[in-house]
Amino acid sequence: MTHPDFLWRNPDPGPSYDVVIVGGGGHGLATAYYLARNHGLTNVAVLERGWLAGGNMARNTTIIRSNYLWDESAAIYEHSLKLWEGLSAELDYDLQFSQRGVLNLAHNLGDVREGRRRVNANRLNGVDAEWLDPDEVRKFCPIINVSARARYPVMGATLQRRGGIAKHDHVAWALARRADAYGIDLIQGCEVTGFEITGNRVTAVETSRGRIAAGKVALAAAGHTSVLAEQAGIRLPLQSHPLQALVSELLEPVLDCVVMSNAVHVYVSQAHKGELVMGAGIDAYNSYGQRGGVHVIEAQMAAALELFPIFSRVRVLRTWAGIVDVSPDASPVIGPTPVDGLYINAGWGTGGFKATPGSGWVYAHTIAEGRPHPLAEPFGLDRFTTGALIDEHGAAAVAH
Amino acid sequence: MLLIDCPHCGPRDETEFHYGGQAGIAYPTGDVSDEEWAEYVFMRDNPKGWFRERWFHVHGCRTWFGVERHTVTHEIRKT
Ligand SMILES: Cc1cc2nc3c(=O)[nH]c(=O)nc-3n(C[C@H](O)[C@H](O)[C@H](O)COP(=O)(O)OP(=O)(O)OC[C@H]3O[C@@H](n4cnc5c(N)ncnc54)[C@H](O)[C@@H]3O)c2cc1C
Ligand SMILES: [Zn+2]
Numbered sequence: 378m379t380h381p382d383f384l385w386r387n388p389d390p391g392p393s394y395d396v397v398i399v400g401g402g403g404h405g406l407a408t409a410y411y412l413a414r415n416h417g418l419t420n421v422a423v424l425e426r427g428w429l430a431g432g433n434m435a436r437n438t439t440i441i442r443s444n445y446l447w448d449e450s451a452a453i454y455e456h457s458l459k460l461w462e463g464l465s466a467e468l469d470y471d472l473q474f475s476q477r478g479v480l481n482l483a484h485n486l487g488d489v490r491e492g493r494r495r496v497n498a499n500r501l502n503g504v505d506a507e508w509l510d511p512d513e514v515r516k517f518c519p520i521i522n523v524s525a526r527a528r529y530p531v532m533g534a535t536l537q538r539r540g541g542i543a544k545h546d547h548v549a550w551a552l553a554r555r556a557d558a559y560g561i562d563l564i565q566g567c568e569v570t571g572f573e574i575t576g577n578r579v580t581a582v583e584t585s586r587g588r589i590a591a592g593k594v595a596l597a598a599a600g601h602t603s604v605l606a607e608q609a610g611i612r613l614p615l616q617s618h619p620l621q622a623l624v625s626e627l628l629e630p631v632l633d634c635v636v637m638s639n640a641v642h643v644y645v646s647q648a649h650k651g652e653l654v655m656g657a658g659i660d661a662y663n664s665y666g667q668r669g670g671v672h673v674i675e676a677q678m679a680a681a682l683e684l685f686p687i688f689s690r691v692r693v694l695r696t697w698a699g700i701v702d703v704s705p706d707a708s709p710v711i712g713p714t715p716v717d718g719l720y721i722n723a724g725w726g727t728g729g730f731k732a733t734p735g736s737g738w739v740y741a742h743t744i745a746e747g748r749p750h751p752l753a754e755p756f757g758l759d760r761f762t763t764g765a766l767i768d769e770h771g772a773a774a775v776a777h
Numbered sequence: 778m779l780l781i782d783c784p785h786c787g788p789r790d791e792t793e794f795h796y797g798g799q800a801g802i803a804y805p806t807g808d809v810s811d812e813e814w815a816e817y818v819f820m821r822d823n824p825k826g827w828f829r830e831r832w833f834h835v836h837g838c839r840t841w842f843g844v845e846r847h848t849v850t851h852e853i854r855k856t
């Protein structure tokens with residue numbers, strides 16, 4: 378099954394490329410695009426086992442923000458947000474990028490302190506951030522229940538006005554069209570099954586469509602990175618979990634911002650077409666099954682109704698899951714691996730859509746130059762040995 | 778939703794349990810290098826297939842126990 382090829386060719390694999398990217402999701406496509414645009418590398422193939430951007434790229438809730446706590450994260454996500462701000466024009470494609478503002482709600486004193494601290498940290502890093510008290514939350518988003526008698530009262534919120542959403546499919550198609558125009562081969566229905574390693578250098582990939590020689594190989598396979606890395610003899614600090622989301626039936630415009638809440642775990646926005654898009658937390662166990670438990674959805678719905686009593690009669694249209702790769706510090710892993718010429722971009726977990734252009738930018742640089750982009754450097758694999766973690770778990774309202 | 782067989786209480790709904798990750802991770806003894814310590818703290822298997830893992834019957838008998846579960850089909854084959 379492949380995507381129709383009206384925006385890009387649908388070529389067969391060639392015998393060899395300078396760079397082979399494994400995974401045709403947003404990150405793989407952005408990497409291909411920036412390899413060509415920023416580094417003049419066009420003898421490049423993106424190998425996708427299914428159809429282009431049919432993985433997490435097609436499944437996420439499209440929230441974009443850069444209000445992370447730690448300096449390293451703020452730097453890379455803000456770099457990405459700045460790229461988003463020019464991307465529709467640059468790619469000449471309407472990405473429906475909408476900077477409608479992202480609220481992260483606080484429901485207890487710990488949340489309040491964390492939120493205020495993050496606002497200050499964001500400002501010090503040049504990231505726009507505001508603190509809203511409950512009344513200001515109500516003014517900004519009138520349908521949120523800010524009653525003090527709620528089970529989890531809204532005690533305030535951080536607001537990033539430059540945050541928002543974009544149409545994920547459009548992003549993938551726009552990047553694919555441009556990468557294709559540079560002559561990059563986007564090859565669908567081509568699964569990487571192994572690596573040819575000579576000495577300690579990767580020289581080719583084995584695929585469901587034969588051997589493809591490669592000067593460099595760059596993994597961008599999201600939840601399946603551990604499975605692939607194992608084929609190259611590399612053990613990674615990643616665990617794959619299902620992450621679920623759902624959409625409602627179509628509604629008239631009722632919610633014009635993004636609302637996130639970690640404490641009662643739901644995040645909601647209204648798509649341009651009208652459906653409410655809602656995400657949950659990950660299912661606890663490891664899985665590649667692309668389905669999660671109904672109880673997770675139930676908890677997510679309970680949280681949504683607590684915050685938005687107005688949604689009580691809205692019907693759910695469909696639910697689904699993607700497989701996300703979670704790292705111990707909830708930060709991505711970008712950079713070289715112990716195998717020469719083999720690069721990794723993984724561990725974005727529940728929140729990598731917002732990073733799509735930034736991730737592609739720094740990964741392309743890392744691959745082209747053979748050493749990490751300065752923004753990517755802190756995210757190397759060695760941080761788990763040195764202890765220089767970038768611990769965003771809980772620190773930055775991390776689910777999306 | 779999983780149906781998990783607690784060795785004491787029998788098959789119960791997943792919501793009664795807490796997930797404990799990979800089973801059989803031994804605490805390192807003696808002098809450990811940074812690499813060995815990182816391996817112990819951060820590295821876990823992440824197979825697409827059978828996985829030996831720990832579950833805690835948190836809302837039941839409060840026993841930790843191991844099961845083998847398939848990470849694609851979610852089949853559980855022994856407790
Ligand atoms: C339900 C859900 C909600 C989310 N919400 C948000 C959000 O609101 N905001 C946000 O920032 N992030 C969000 N995310 C996370 C985000 O989707 C991911 O972090 C991001 O998409 C990962 O990068 P990617 O786009 O390249 O991954 P993917 O699109 O998954 O790309 C990886 C590709 O690799 C392919 N592949 C795997 N193995 C092989 C192989 N052996 N050979 C060839 N190809 C292979 C896959 O088929 C897949 O297409 C969400 C994720 C989910 C599942
Ligand atoms: Zn029990």
